[in-house]
Amino acid sequence: xxxxxxxxxxxxxxxxxxxxxxxxxxxxxxxxxxxxxxxxxxxxxxxxxxxxxxxxxxxxxxxxxxxxxxxxxxxxxxxxxxxxxxxxxxxxxxxxx
Amino acid sequence: xxxxxxxxxxxxxxxxxxxxxxxxxxxxxxxxxxxxxxxxxxxxxxxxxxxxxxxxxxxxxxxxxxxxxxxxxxxxxxxxxxxxxxxxxxxxxxxxxxxxxxxxxxxxxxxxxxxxxxxxxxxxxxxxxxxxxxxxxxxxxxxxxxxxxxxxxxxxxxxxxxxxxxxxxxxxxxxxxxxxxxxxxxxxxxxxxxxxxxxxxxxxxxxxxxxxxxxxxxxxxxxxxxxxxxxxxxxxxxxxxxxxxxxxxxxxxxxxxxxxxxxxxxxxxxxxxxxxxxxxxxxxxxxxxxxxxxxxxxxxxxxxxxxxxxxxxxxxxxxxxxxxxxxxxxxxxxxxxxxxxxxxxxxxxxxxxxxxxxxxx
Numbered sequence: 153x154x155x156x157x158x159x160x161x162x163x164x165x166x167x168x169x170x171x172x173x174x175x176x177x178x179x180x181x182x183x184x185x186x187x188x189x190x191x192x193x194x195x196x197x198x199x200x201x202x203x204x205x206x207x208x209x210x211x212x213x214x215x216x217x218x219x220x221x222x223x224x225x226x227x228x229x230x231x232x233x234x235x236x237x238x239x240x241x242x243x244x245x246x247x248x249x
Numbered sequence: 250x251x252x253x254x255x256x257x258x259x260x261x262x263x264x265x266x267x268x269x270x271x272x273x274x275x276x277x278x279x280x281x282x283x284x285x286x287x288x289x290x291x292x293x294x295x296x297x298x299x300x301x302x303x304x305x306x307x308x309x310x311x312x313x314x315x316x317x318x319x320x321x322x323x324x325x326x327x328x329x330x331x332x333x334x335x336x337x338x339x340x341x342x343x344x345x346x347x348x349x350x351x352x353x354x355x356x357x358x359x360x361x362x363x364x365x366x367x368x369x370x371x372x373x374x375x376x377x378x379x380x381x382x383x384x385x386x387x388x389x390x391x392x393x394x395x396x397x398x399x400x401x402x403x404x405x406x407x408x409x410x411x412x413x414x415x416x417x418x419x420x421x422x423x424x425x426x427x428x429x430x431x432x433x434x435x436x437x438x439x440x441x442x443x444x445x446x447x448x449x450x451x452x453x454x455x456x457x458x459x460x461x462x463x464x465x466x467x468x469x470x471x472x473x474x475x476x477x478x479x480x481x482x483x484x485x486x487x488x489x490x491x492x493x494x495x496x497x498x499x500x501x502x503x504x505x506x507x508x509x510x511x512x513x514x515x516x517x518x519x520x521x522x523x524x525x526x527x528x529x530x531x532x533x534x535x536x537x538x539x540x541x542x543x544x545x546x547x548x549x550x551x552x553x554x555x556x557x558x559x560x561x562x563x564x565x566x567x568x569x570x571x572x573x574x575x576x577x578x579x580x581x582x583x584x585x586x587x588x589x590x591x592x593x594x595x596x597x598x599x600x601x602x603x604x605x606x607x608x609x610x
Contacts, residue, residue, distance in 0.1 A: 175471075177324075177470075177474050178474055178475070178478060178479065178482070179322055179391070179394040180318060180319075180322060180391060180478065180482030180483065180485065181268060181391050181392040181394060181395040182315070182319055182389075182390070182391040182392050182485050182486065182489070182554075182555075182556055185267070185268040185395050186394065186395065186482065187394040187395055187397065187398035189394065189404040189405075189407070189408060190404050190405075191324070191408075193470065197471065198469045198470070198471040198472070199471065229329055229330050229332070229333060230329040231329065231331075231332070234326075234329055235329070236326045236327075236329050236330075238327075238330055238333075238405050239404070239405060240405055241604075242403075242404045242405065243397075243398070243401045243402060243403070243404055243541065244394055244397050244398035244402065244404045244407065245398065
């Protein structure tokens with residue numbers, strides 16, 4: 153599967169417009185260098201053409217092509233009424249510099 | 250999982266030339282700083298005149314340049330994942346805040362004040378001890394992403410532990426430092442410590458948070474990550490090297506007179522790094538924590554937030570202090586040590602349980 157979406161993430165996403173983006177976010181090291189971390193957000197990407205679009209049981213997931221078929225899982229977590237999406241199963245990758 | 254998923258990236262893949270040879274650049278910065286101090290003493294003397302409320306303005310700017318980019322990339326919403334890997338987070342927060350500062354103090358005190366007593370005058374040894382305490386009181390906040398990459402760590406867990414540790418640091422750094430300096434009979438006024446925390450943690454953290462929120466709201470997350478942070482991120486190591494040149498312009502006489510002190514300071518710092526790594530890593534193994542959590546969990550404590558340590562040492566004790574010199578030795582040994590730990594973590598991966606199938610990369 154390109155990416156798995158948990159039932160609770162799917163239910164939560166439907167309350168937020170039913171769209172998610174899974175992308176790579178660069179993190180810079182203090183000694184130089186860095187790594188790209190897979191992150192998820194409950195919104196459409198700014199440049200959808202750069203993503204692979206997946207329609208998964210009522211939610212649309214725009215995913216960075218390099219993250220497709222990596223065995224990732226999209227889930228939601230939080231407490232005190234605060235929630236956010238996260239991607240499970242990804243290791244950091246090398247920043248494209 | 251593919252076969253390649255279990256293979257860790259090589260150091261050459263994971264780190265560019267600059268970060269791999271950081272020790273070389275630090276050594277060159279030391280030489281450049283010493284030469285500057287010896288042959289163009291007017292430069293550091295002039296810079297030292299720009300002070301406000303006993304805070305050196307050029308140094309403050311350089312330190313903000315080092316710390317702000319790190320703070321601007323922290324996504325504090327990651328803290329919402331605090332319950333996801335509870336064992337990993339219990340280990341890393343316990344080691345970072347309940348063990349690491351105190352083992353650093355104990356090891357540094359034993360070597361600097363006892364073993365090396367015939368080689369280092371006591372007042373200077375106390376200064377070096379203060380620098381070691383500052384290094385031990387703050388875990389790594391940015392390079393841990395690189396260490397996590399090199400050990401195929403869990404990216405989501407790494408984000409959570411960094412956000413959580415940075416929040417704890419906000420409240421724990423000053424009390425730990427004041428307590429351990431007090432135990433060492435090194436008196437620093439509370440208001441000076443509070444000022445350095447405000448200047449070098451609270452202000453950069455608040456500025457980073459507000460910058461992140463404002464720019465993402467106006468320009469979008471893609472622009473922020475791929476344009477803004479790409480330009481701002483590399484400022485940290487540049488600020489670090491310039492700060493070191495300036496610092497050693499003031500330290501030149503000490504280095505020329507007692508170069509052996511750098512080696513003597515490095516010994517307890519190296520021992521502490523290995524000790525903290527093995528405490529966290531061994532604890533994770535005993536609790537059967539998956540390797541992709543155990544490795545970044547152990548790395549964050551072994552590695553130091555040395556920009557903050559350098560900043561606090563300068564703020565509390567001055568550019569010419571032994572404390573500032575000790576924190577720089579932390580920078581000098583950081584990358585080779587951490588790469589050794591990366592190798593150990595990768596070679597011992599098979600001793601740890603695999604991550605659950607859905608949580609593997």
